[in-house]
Amino acid sequence: MENVSYLDYKGKHKGLLGWILSTDHKRIAILYLVSLIIFFLVAMTFGFLMRLEMLTPGKTIIDPQTYNALFTLHGVIMIFLFIIPGIPAVFGNFFLPIMLGAKDVSFPRLNLLSWYFYIGGAALVLISLFTGGGPIDTGWTFYVPYSLRTQTNVSLAVFAAFVLGFSSILTGLNFIVTIHRMRCPGMGWFKMPLFAWGLYSTAWIQVLATPVIGITLLLIILERFFGVGIFDPALGGDPLLYQHLFWIYSHPAVYIMILPAMGLVSEIIPTFSKKDIFGYGPIAMSSLAIAFLGYLVWGHHMFSSGISDTSRAIFSFLTFIVAIPTGIKVFNWVATLYKASIDARAPFWFVVAFIVIFSIGGLTGLVLGSLNTDIHLTDTYFVVAHFHYVMFGGMGLLFFGGLHYWFPKMFGKMYNEKIAKLGTLIFVIGFNGLYFPMFIMGYLGMPRRYYDYLPQYQIYHVISTIGSWVLIIGILILIFNLLKALLSKSNTTTELNPWGGTTLEWTVPTPPPLENFDVIPTVTHGPYYRPNLIKPEKSH
């Protein structure tokens, strides 16, 4: 078979059609990548505007209604169009089949349909901004009864989220079957890369949890149009049941966000430690454990909503339990670094930053998970800081990290590493400047989603906004660095394995051809095995 890369091959369709009608998992991944980055930048801009507004109490540049719409859309776009699809849709699609030694996923056409649902949902979000009563202002959580009463275009925005849910479900479905059915000869479950375990665990959440928010969103639409009355207190409904159903999905959703990212960490660390990963089995099992336990804790989003004391105690206890498998992962990663021969290349910087930032985020989650502290901190900026540390410092950082890790393989171009490291540094400084003050002002009582505030909080808001500018500079440096490499004609590379990784994607051509492998490989050892393993000397 000729070695035409997936970027260049000419199929039945020409030009752009050859991309948007392609069922090749790599092309679909790139379609997602381009879409995702565009929506990320849009939502980032909304965040930038929000922070500008919060520089002073009272009005700074926009009015309160606009502010409410901005924070709602910032959340909706970041969560449903960036973080949730994020790593599975881009890197899972591109690399899962290759890592398994397969030619594509189990259902290539369904894969393309997933992307169509994604774009369809995104288009509906866009349309909802300019139709009906204008952009939605309920917060991304769409709580009743406000979401039933507000005149803004809730129905279309919520329907968009419903459509996006299908994209997520179909991707998860595809990955589960692919992992069960398409592993190459010799690759038993425990010889699969840990990224695949992360995607597998995530896929089960995508398939089982997403339908619950699907029906919940549908009910909002039915209530708004037909007055069905299931959540409306005036008709006998219970708004707390809405919150239950909403969080039954939305808590597991955060594990959809983080599990693939953690799988990515488990790939990057062995590559740059030149060493087998420590504790493959526990890391794999902890992914499944997190996926399962994630279903048991949703009530911790409702501690001050009015649910029973008994259930609050139970949910708090379960929330502490789910921290355990995460801890197992972090310990195993750090143990891998022990006596390793560390090659601190650009992707590795992202992972180090992640471990520190995510740990801060995770520990503050425990602060929120304990009932007495949560009563004080819930719905304050402390929560905002917490979830940005875990979601943005977690998945966001690793999205860029994965991009820097797999960039040469995906595009056959190499970027300037020094600039990448500089960008990462500025990112981390800006990130902490933006979000750390939020822990403090939240503790001091600054509520979230508030347009106006008392003067004593201003100093924190100012620091935070300046932090946002530094962060944006960091992000732009990273993106422009990669773009420059992509568009340059001079730094092409066909190097199969620039980082010295051991998984199968580093054995296929750079960039990979249409069906990845001329001959389906047979594997005989684990994914991180190195022939000349560095074994620590036994101390006597």
Next chain:
Amino acid sequence: MSNEAAVAHVHRDDEGSKMGMWLFLFTELLLFGGMFILYASYRFMYPDNFKVAAMRLDTLIGAVNTILLLTSSLTVVLAITALRRNQKTFSLYLLGFTVVAGGAFLVNKFFEWSAKIHHGIYPKGPEMANLSDGESVFYGLYYVMTGLHALHIIVGLAFIIFMMVFIARGKQTGDNCQKLENAGLYWHLVDIIWIFLFPLFYLIH
């Protein structure tokens, strides 16, 4: 190298196809599952009013509909067996019966709903305001759940009709019938959901 030639040698994976269909069934189960959680919660909150509200539903029609769906499930699985035995025409008759039974279910549903609507018992309807909180929640759930279920019956019937066309054209045969089996799985799920809906809405006495 053309895309067509490159994918020409992709293997058929019946087991994988079945797995994909089952995963999709799980999403349908959880979609209705959310509604069942709501039903359970509200029945717990309004046990007496639910009983009162349920008395207005016609148990006979509900039972007939149950038998219709159960029988249509039987004919679907018989149709698969028939196709396996290369009894193509018999298979098509059985699937035809399934479609007719499903259609009859929908006709019954139409009459049930018409009767209620005629009496003003529908969301924002004149009679709804006179009902107690629990009763109006019951009917809200009734319309949403049976409505959603009816929608799935329509989808299932479409699925089966497509399969009938495929069988007639030889695209599904005795040793290549996973799509038909998948359609059958979908239909059975729609049947199972009704198996639970029936007692929960019609048999609270």
Next chain:
Amino acid sequence: MSDNTNTHTHEHPGYGLYILVWAGLVGLTTITVALAGFNLASLTVVVAMAIAVIKSLLVTNYFMHVRTDSAVFKIFIFVCLAIFLTMIVLTFFDLTYRFPLK
């Protein structure tokens, strides 16, 4: 790797078994309707659901062939039901303690 033919190692049930299962389903439906006529108080839901579960098991195992399929499908179904069950149970920890038990 991928099987591309119907590599079923077991014989498919004949028409007879399916008709027998159908008769069982109709029978159970009759029973559940008949029982609705009795006042079972708090047991009403339990009994009705138990019968519904048995009917579903018949449909799943025989009509949907889960009984004779490979174990992975049984595991999948178990996982799905377990998750669904936890959703109901944990929701009810809220409800049962929020409202005075009747």
